[in-house]
Amino acid sequence: xxxxxxxxxxxxxxxxxxxxxxxxxxxxxxxxxxxxxxxxxxxxxxxxxxxxxxxxxxxxxxxxxxxxxxxxxxxxxxxxxxxxxxxxxxxxxxxxxxxxxxxxxxxxxxxxxxxxxxxxxxxxxxxxxxxxxxxxxxxxxxxxxxxxxxxxxxxxxxxxxxxxxxxxxxxxxxxxxxxxxxxxxxxxxxxxxxxxxxxxxxxxxxxxxxxxxxxxxxxxxxxxxxxxxxxxxxxxxxxxxxxxxxxxxxxxxxxxxxxxxxxxxxxxxxxxxxxxxxxxxxxxxxxxxxxxxxxxxxxxxxxxxxxxxxxxxxxxxxxxxxxxxxxxxxxxxxxxxxxxxxxxxxxxxxxxxxxxxx
Amino acid sequence: xxxxxxxxxxxxxxxxxxxxxxxxxxxxxxxxxxxxxxxxxxxxxxxxxxxxxxxxxxxxxxxxxxxxxxxxxxxxxxxxxxxxxxxxxxxxxxxxxxxxxxxxxxxxxxxxxxxxxxxxxxxxxxxxxxxxxxxxxxxxxxxxxxxxxxx
Numbered sequence: 001x002x003x004x005x006x007x008x009x010x011x012x013x014x015x016x017x018x019x020x021x022x023x024x025x026x027x028x029x030x031x032x033x034x035x036x037x038x039x040x041x042x043x044x045x046x047x048x049x050x051x052x053x054x055x056x057x058x059x060x061x062x063x064x065x066x067x068x069x070x071x072x073x074x075x076x077x078x079x080x081x082x083x084x085x086x087x088x089x090x091x092x093x094x095x096x097x098x099x100x101x102x103x104x105x106x107x108x109x110x111x112x113x114x115x116x117x118x119x120x121x122x123x124x125x126x127x128x129x130x131x132x133x134x135x136x137x138x139x140x141x142x143x144x145x146x147x148x149x150x151x152x153x154x155x156x157x158x159x160x161x162x163x164x165x166x167x168x169x170x171x172x173x174x175x176x177x178x179x180x181x182x183x184x185x186x187x188x189x190x191x192x193x194x195x196x197x198x199x200x201x202x203x204x205x206x207x208x209x210x211x212x213x214x215x216x217x218x219x220x221x222x223x224x225x226x227x228x229x230x231x232x233x234x235x236x237x238x239x240x241x242x243x244x245x246x247x248x249x250x251x252x253x254x255x256x257x258x259x260x261x262x263x264x265x266x267x268x269x270x271x272x273x274x275x276x277x278x279x280x281x282x283x284x285x286x287x288x289x290x291x292x293x294x295x296x297x298x299x300x301x302x303x304x305x306x307x308x309x310x311x312x313x314x315x316x317x318x319x320x321x322x323x324x325x326x327x328x329x330x331x332x333x334x335x336x337x338x339x340x341x342x343x344x345x346x347x348x349x350x351x352x353x354x355x356x357x358x
Numbered sequence: 359x360x361x362x363x364x365x366x367x368x369x370x371x372x373x374x375x376x377x378x379x380x381x382x383x384x385x386x387x388x389x390x391x392x393x394x395x396x397x398x399x400x401x402x403x404x405x406x407x408x409x410x411x412x413x414x415x416x417x418x419x420x421x422x423x424x425x426x427x428x429x430x431x432x433x434x435x436x437x438x439x440x441x442x443x444x445x446x447x448x449x450x451x452x453x454x455x456x457x458x459x460x461x462x463x464x465x466x467x468x469x470x471x472x473x474x475x476x477x478x479x480x481x482x483x484x485x486x487x488x489x490x491x492x493x494x495x496x497x498x499x500x501x502x503x504x505x506x507x508x509x
Contacts, residue, residue, distance in 0.1 A: 032442060035388060035397050035413040038504040042482035045502045050393045054467070061495050105498035107392040158394070199395060199416070229420040251430040251468040300470060301490045358465065358472045358488040358497045 048107045048155035049196035051163075053225040055234055055248045057256065057295055058303060058356035063098040065352025067120070069311055074122075076134040077317075077340035080277055085132035087124055094119035094142065096352065100151075107155075114149040114167065133274040134283075134318065134341060141173035141270045143285070149188075155196075163192040163204065163223070169211070172267035184267045186211050186326075192223050200227040212241055214263045214284030214315035216328055244293075252297035259290045263314065265326075278320035278338055286314035289348065301358075307350040313343040382452025385476065388412065389484060389501040397504060400447065407458060409447030411466075417442060430469035441466055450476060463488045472496070 069092045078084040097117040104111040121142040130136050149167025156162070166189040174180045188211055194204025204223035209216065219240060227234035227248075234246040236256070244258030263286030291309025298304045318339040321327070329335050385407050388399045397413035419426045426441040450461035456478040463474040463486065472488035479485055482503040489496025 030412065030443065032412060034506060035399070035504075038388065038390075038397065038413075038506060040390075040482070041387075041503040041505040042480075045482065047394050048392065052393070058468070061490075101494065102497055105500075107500040107502075199393070231421075252432070355490065355495060358470070358490065 046108075047158045049158050049161055049202075050155070051110060051153045051161070051202075053202055053227055053234075054199050055227045055231050055246070055251070055254075056225055057236060057246060057254055058354075059100065060098060060303075060354040061100055061357050062355040063096070063305075063352050064354075065096040065098075065305070065350055066093065067096055067118075067348065067350045068093045069348045070346045071125075072344045072346040074135065074138070074316075075342045076132040077337070079339045082132055082276075085130070085135060087126070087130055087132075087135050090123050090125050092120050092122045092142075094121050096350070100357070102357075109155075110151075110153040112151045112153075114147075114151060116145065116147045116149075116169075118145045119143065133271075133276055134268075134339060136274045137173050137268055137270065141175060143171070143173055143266050143283070144175075145169055145171045145264055145266075159196055161194050161196060161202075161204075163190075163194060163206070165190045169264055170267075171264045173270040174267075175270065178270060180267060180269070183324075186216075186265050190221060192221055194223055200229065201225070208241075210241070211265050212261045212263045212286060214286035214317070215265055215282075215319070216326060217330055254295050256293040256295070257291070259288055261286065261288050261314065263287065268318070280321035280324045281318055281338060282321065282326075283318045284315045284337075286316075287343075288312040288314050291348075297356075298353075301356050303354045303356050305350075305352045305354060307348075309348055310345065311348040312345050316341040316343050381454075381456075382407070382458065384478060384481065385450070385452070385458055385484075388504040388506060390504055391486070391501050392499050398446065398501070405451070407447070407450040407452070407461070408445050410445045411442055414442055428466055428469075430466060432469050447474070447476075450474075 071088065071090045073086055073088050075086040076084060099115045101113045102110065103113050119142060122138040124130060124135065124139045127139045130139060147167050147169035149165065152164045154162040168185045168187050170180045170182070170185050172180050172184065188209055190206060190208035192204040192206030194202055196202040202225050206221040206223070208219055208221050210219060222237065222239045224235055224237040232248055234248065235244065236246055237243040240261060242258065242260040244256040246254060246256050248254045266283040266285055268281040268283055289309055289311055291307045293305060293307040295303055295305045317337040318341065320338040327335065383402060385400050386402055388397055390397050395415045396411050398409045399412045400407055400409040414426060417425055427437060428439045428441055428444055429437050431437050444466065446464040446466065448462050450458040453459045458476040461474050462471050464471045472490060474486060474488050475493070477485040484501040485498050486501055487493060487496050487498045
């Protein structure tokens with residue numbers, strides 16, 4: 001019987017060893033100056049700048065949105081035996097999905113995978129009388145973009161960093177039943193070398209290979225993320241792609257005013273019932289969106305973003321590739337377009353629900 | 359004979375529990391997040407680990423000139439609490455294999471609390487992963503151990 005008492009005594013000792021008083025309720029006075037002048041325990045450790053600036057609008061891990069453009073006219077240019085034709089679109093609209101998933105997060109490098117899907121459906125006012133192929137194709141199939149990309153933030157020390165972005169987009173009038181060929185993937189890339197001046201400011205200079213103007217181009221880049229000392233105002237600039245002035249009401253509620261240049265080159269392969277001699281047509285679509293955006297947390301990490309603005313047509317021409325080869329026209333090239341098209345301008349709305357990053 | 363065996367087994371059990379606790383206690387210390395904006399002291403309270411802010415690179419609010427408070431806290435009653443001394447890591451338990459879990463991390467910059475797992479990469483490096491629901495939707499920050507002179 002004695003061993004039972006010994007066992008109970010040992011168990012009680014064990015429990016006593018495992019528990020120490022919970023002192024969450026009381027706080028000893030700390031000498032904060034103890035923590036002023038500390039060095040890393042690991043002598044080889046280095047400090048690196050981060051990619052964040054105080055009060056920057058939150059990064060979206062997952063975004064599900066819907067884009068709507070009000071009515072406008074589409075003027076399709078003449079080509080081959082097709083006469084120019086202007087038709088009215090009552091609205092164009094489409095789903096937008098985005099995912100930005102961190103793959104590697106270390107102090108000395110951050111790697112993120114980006115995926116996106118966007119569609120634009122065109123609702124013509126009188127779709128029974130359309131004769132121009134471009135109208136028929138847009139009416140029947142709309143436009144889609146699917147892309148994958150990678151973003152790398154590489155800090156070298158507490159001040160300097162390199163930002164590299166690369167992506168491949170497949171754009172066109174394809175549907176789920178006729179997925180596009182990878183051969184038509186359009187590649188973009190950007191490199192920025194930057195300086196993190198403080199927790200409130202980072203800036204950088206770089207260059208990009210971009211399709212934002214609808215066709216391939218090479219442009220210089222200026223990055224400037226800045227927040228005022230009271231945290232209420234700031235800028236989020238990555239020129240010429242986008243630029244916003246930010247007003248922060250609190251950490252869960254902010255407003256942005258600015259613009260974004262959106263664009264890509266869309267392969268028009270889906271002929272519906274309209275055949276043309278040109279069989280490597282790419283629509284050079286680009287639009288400038290001048291906007292006011294309101295972003296706020298609706299519950300914890302779920303944020304709502306509501307944009308309203310003016311959609312200004314930048315480009316809507318079409319090329320036909322000789323031997324299916326992309327070419328560079330740039331700002332000064334004089335290669336003729338297959339079709340010289342244009343859109344009138346209109347208002348737009350974009351709503352999205354977002355899961356934001358920690 | 360039987361009694362000796364029993365005492366030996368119980369002693370072994372106590373030693374193993376104590377060893378596990380000691381392994382968990384390696385988390386205790388002062389750490390610096392990657393941003394370098396703050397320093398966090400991790401302590402053991404009861405059987406769990408908590409981390410409080412003990413140093414801020416910018417201790418005063420530029421608007422008021424007074425010590426920073428937790429002004430982004432969604433609970434208005436807590437917005438006046440001083441940021442220095444604030445417990446931003448809470449309720450971590452040692453899970454074995456250099457991992458502490460079941461805790462939360464609070465980000466004073468946006469007033470959000472995230473689920474969190476801490477992994478010790480080596481004695482002086484922590485991977486702190488804050489996430490939303492599942493680990494995929496999260497971000498890892500690397501914290502470095504700081505040395506207090508004379509300790």
